[in-house]
Amino acid sequence: DGGITQSPKYLFRKEGQNVTLSCEQNLNHDAMYWYRQDPGQGLRLIYYSQIVNDFQKGDIAEGYSVSREKKESFPLTVTSAQKNPTAFYLCASSMVSGTGAFYEQYFGPGTRLTVT
């Protein structure tokens, strides 16, 4: 079964702790993305990667970090520097067209992070 998985589905952390969200895909996609979604809002891009060992900041990268050591994996770390980390986090992947976003994105089921 090809797809994209995120774990865990729910995550609870105390303020001041770093936390890492997992994202794995077996679709053989080169591009992977992390989005944040707040209640009643659209998706905002945190980081994206178009190739292994390379990634770019999105619109709201402050307080987050990523790595892309393997094609299949793109973990996101929410650091203690992120002022308001409680949100729904979505990971996605796609083929790469190079320009113009010609391919659809495939999404994981999401991780709901609650920081208290």
Place this chain on the structure above:
Amino acid sequence: SQQGEEDPQALSIQEGENATMNCSYKTSINNLQWYRQNSGRGLVHLILIRSNEREKHSGRLRVTLDTSKKSSSLLITASRAADTASYFCATDAPGNRDDKIIFGKGTRLHILP
């Protein structure tokens, strides 16, 4: 940076009726995509329409694109309870040299039994 904006923000219709959602964007695009999100779930891709296309169909879905007005519409015909979800349009970013897309805030569709 928001490119697409959906209208209306929320829509409630009776089962069996048609639902129309609109998306407007600010700058020229290469592609526009529509996604569906059921509550608490990931997004599912519905349709991608390229800038040189005017209309696309997929089952009960019909998407139109008017690049002169910088707008798109998603029509769902003969709605069903299972169509209750949020619907998002997404466009490639201005001056895009990669594959990132920008999402609007979505239309929340509720199908009444």
